[in-house]
Amino acid sequence: MSAPFLLILRLGMTLSLYIFMGWAFLLLWRNFKTESELLTSRKTPPLTLSYTDLEKKRKIKHFRTPEITLGRDPHSEIYLENETVSAHHARLSYHHGQWWLEDLSSKNGTMLNGERVETPTIVLGNDEIQCGKIPLTVHLAMADLSPNTQEI
């Protein structure tokens, strides 16, 4: 009889669809694992920013996160309460083995060592950043910190 034979084929067809699906999920899972492993193996070198705030106090902040935002928005990691600073002014991010400074279309612009930042630019130790009229100094002193230092 044709029917049981066709039933086997039909089940085989459904099975092949689910194998396709299962394989796609397996690849997604592996991809996800590889990506997350890459992220954990990629240690962000600590970065320290020093600047003077409104009350003329010298502030020093240490970071181990790969992304630091600067701006007048209170949620910014570096909160700069100054009218020359835009809400989302600039961003420091670590990728491809370097720290990069990027201007987020701020009104008064971002300067790195006196030059205007137009495209994402690599930042090195002791570089001077200027957001609007606020200057900040970058310290990349890996040796100063032990790898176990907690993020502040």
Next chain:
Amino acid sequence: MHSKFKILNSYAALFLGLYSLILSLSPALRARSWDVDYRYAHWLGFFTWLFLNWLAEKHLDTKLPDRDPYLFPLASLFSGWGLLTIWRLLPNFGLRQSLWLALSVAVMLLALRWRDILPTLRRYKYILLSSGLLLTALTLVFGANPLNIEPRLWLNFGGIYLQPSELLKLLLVIYLSAYLADRVPLRDKIFPLIFPTLFLGGIALLLLIVQRDLGTASILVMLFASILYIATGRKRVLLGNAIILLTIAFFGYYFSPTIQTRLAIWFSPWDDPSGFGYQIIQSLMAIANGGLWGRGAGIGSPLFVPVAHSDFIFTAIAEETGLTGTLGLLTLFGIFLSRGMVIALRAPNRFQRILASGLTAYLGIQSLLIIGGNLRLLPLTGVTLPFISYGGSSLLTSYLALLLLLKISDESEGVTPPPFLWSTQPYHFLSAMLLLGLITSALINGWWAVVRGPDLLTRSDNPRRAQADFYVPRGSILDRNNAEINITTGESGNYIREYLYPELSSVVGYTNSVYGQAGIEASLDDYLRGLDGNPATLVWWHHLLYGQPPNGLDLRLSLDIDLQENVDDLLSKHKGALVLINAESGEILVMASHPTFNATKFDASLLSDEDSPLLNRATQGSYPLHQTLDTLFDAPPIEIRLPHAEAAEGFASPLQMAMVAAALSNEGIAPAPRLALAVNTSQSGWVILPALGESATLFSAAEAKQLITTFSGDEEAFWQIISMQEDEENLTWLLAGTPSNWSGTPLALAILLEENNPVLAEEIARALLSSAP
């Protein structure tokens, strides 16, 4: 990395190859024989797909080595699945769709050579959008429809039909992405957004009112809202668009009858199952017929659903691959859309990010609209299922969208980091909405296929039942001595019902693929059809294998064809009805209704015949009772698997009066009447069908005896009551029966003549009761 993704393509090929093989063999299963014409044509479609898949992968590997590796295998599986489904439904359209697929892949591969395609699109956004609008506007004037019906949404290029509104959706996504990418830094100003909003609302309304293209109009508005929300990240945008959508819906509801009917169909399709609700109800039945495992490629009947190859292709897939197949399809759509969103997040610049999310929204919204429409989750909008439905414009547009997504994913592997994301909310919201839509579709699909499925399939307007009658022998209906009344003859594929005793047509009934069923054929259909009386596992197994029930079971009635023939001879030129009953057991020996008809020569004129030949006067006729009978009458309960008249004061059916007569002959007790005696099961032989009702005491034994004595004549061995009515309607009632001291089978009868003819009534009574055993 990519070799692992090659395996995905092999599984897709295996799946489609098995689909083709099953489709080839399907005629053998339908005919239940190996000696049939097998289907081969669709292999052309399969090999076209195989070749195009290989060719496209090869080119993509060299041109876009860093592309998202999931997108193409998924899209390719969708289009292959759709292509074979179209071949299965309409081979002519399958051939055309194969050519369209070749063209779409060719266009995609040609566009791959164009390195700067994304910046160019961004630069010429106004030209692109205007040409899209112009082409769509042309349909207002030169619009055509391949089927020559409304709506006229196509342009005819020498026999090749293009639907510009498909392309317009894609061009709108490109235009909006470019426009908003340039203006998003001004995100706190509302002014730049007013112009496109008003413009788009206008187009949508125009399309809706002039072209009655509800699908495109709603997709345009929803796409616009999604892209604007993605680009600005503000909830106000969603709120504003909800207001626009409601306004359009409001105006549309009052000015466009299309929307009114669509909504009415959506709310209550069951009100008009053969008219407006036909398509959606057929769709739900097809999904129900698919059930969990599906009928198998080529084995279901998806063509009962109008436009199954285009708007209702999801239904066709659901019927033939079942819930398991559609769950797979929905899951794969989910993976596809989530990859689209990932591509958007990783895109190298703002334009490409908005574009990628816009394209994902476009494919997702359109898929959900039509899948939801097929499942009655949403009102029906006539749009295509991307990659799958028949339609060149739709397929080409889907492949262009795929190309852009692949291109963006390839470019995101560059050096620069992805641009800053203002707010994650719009991405989460859009992804959640699409995912929620897919999950809801899956649940509703399961509801129709599994939970409501069995009920839907037993509906009398399910055409698959009539179709199964051609392939599965129906049980015979026999009289008490196993003489055949209704039988099925012919061979599988051509079974027909034969009515060997046509005079019983109004009692035993008929089963007809056009006019449906009546009488015993209707009320005991489940036995005759093999759904009842067979072991549940056998029914389940046959449904799984063939989508049809096992062979029907024979049914034995209490009628005696010899006596019946006598009565029909005597009544043949008169109007009236007669019921002869075994007064003790309640078995009905004769049930006649005249004038009657011949079920073999059924035609529509019977429906309007003034003599009502279709009416079973014996059970359904409700006739006035004259004094003598009215005082006797105490409506006995009637349950005999035939439609019967409602009990009413002063009126009775011949069957009811026969019960009264039976009570008089049976010491006051009316037995429960029985017409169907037994059913012949494969496992335990003839199994008794018990009476439905219970016997009722109408008179005390003494009362009955006294009454019989009153009515007993001198010449006859039986008692009889004659009642005539000579006012407006001439009626003759005759009740008769054997006396209580009768030694043979106790019999009782009721005769009704729609004329003043006591002589004939007495003659019939004598003929039946004198010869009684």
